[in-house]
Amino acid sequence: MLSHDRVDGTASFFRAHQYLAREGEAQHRLFLLKEGWACRFRLLPDGRRQITALFLPGNWCELAWMQNFLPDQPVVALTNVRATAIPAAAIRQQCEQHVDIRSAIWSEMIAQERRQSDWIINLGRKSAIERLSHLFCEFHTRLHACGLTYGDQFAMPLTQIDLADVAGLTPVHVNRTLREMRSRGLIELQSKWLRIFELDEIRRLGLFEAGLRETPNGGVAPLRLVCA
Amino acid sequence: MLSHDRVDGTASFFRAHQYLAREGEAQHRLFLLKEGWACRFRLLPDGRRQITALFLPGNWCELAWMQNFLPDQPVVALTNVRATAIPAAAIRQQCEQHVDIRSAIWSEMIAQERRQSDWIINLGRKSAIERLSHLFCEFHTRLHACGLTYGDQFAMPLTQIDLADVAGLTPVHVNRTLREMRSRGLIELQSKWLRIFELDEIRRLGLFEAGLRETPNGGVAPLRLVCA
């Protein structure tokens, strides 16, 4: 972990349900999340909603904006969010000049791509309980990476409706599935606090592979960008 | 469209079912597909298969290899494939030196990311007929971009099994759904040749949005990389 204080960002705050970006509106600054969760999603004309990405502390939202690509989907805060906002131009410039920053950005992009790929597998081929198990493993791994897990427990602020929109299920079925997971002694989830008993078993259930995903660059741990 | 003949690639050929890359094996060269289709996929322990990306003519396979990231999923040819293989190091170098190449690579990466996002929406929230409709629109758009459509028709080499593994369905249900699409006069599909009657209606059915996806860079058409 290296600290690059060559770029100065400004602190930004969002309240739950507040939009970080809207479809089609140019973004001139990226957000490096410090605290809280956000998501990107699409709403179909008849009201169906699918969340296509989750942003957790330590994630960039969104690297594509760096190149002035217009967002094709809105991004909204799921909880209160604290972030550092950094001008796209500044990142672009730093990226040109420093190898380590380029490399950090690539790492983050590829990690994101792999999570997307995991979600495709989840949605395309897994049962409800497998999807939720995988998701909880993913949360655990991502939060662990930024020191937000406490053993086998962590804050999991998504409502059952949010979970449904991530996992491609209905809220009712999420509820049913959580009930089963609880009754099988796999998890404990109350007031947005998730505890995973038997992490290994849940990993197996969710067909979660931490393997190559952890050290994508052939074992070389990537740098993380940190702003002053 | 600009031609960059600063990098020389070597012609490569693969037969259907031949692997372009295997999980975990370092790739030192990328492939720019000239002809034929390939896919990336994951196999679950019990045999379920999900295709997570399709590579069509004009696509790079895969940009992540440029930074020496190990593939976490295999890539296999679905038809005979003709491609240009280019050393990762050469692309990296060109990328450092030329703005237009950097920009072309970003464009391709973001286009890929948006297709992935569309697939997540497809798998998470759409019915079988909506998924297949969307998929056929996507094929039409992508093939059109490289001059491989003939009006409303084009070569579509996927078997029903392949389609099932892309759309997260069973082959039986793909068959059923195709039958319905045919009987509703929406498409004609025989001997790997697809004709879409009523493209607009199928776009509506599949909830396909060509909008921002076509000109991601705020209306500026991206450069395409072409090798000598």
Place this chain on the structure above:
DNA sequence: GGCCCATTATAACTTATGTTGATGCTGTTA
């Protein structure tokens, strides 16, 4: 021309997940 294998096609039956609707929590605001 005839055989073979992969693919396509269909039908009958099963099941996971969706739908509807009612009830009860819980945290927030006045």
Place this chain on the structure above:
DNA sequence: TAACAGCATCAACATAAGTTATAATGGGCC
């Protein structure tokens, strides 16, 4: 403290998609 809104919970019922099985094509090859 009451009233409210957003969630969580649960049950009964509906349905899209999965499963299994068998038959019909159709293209490649000797």
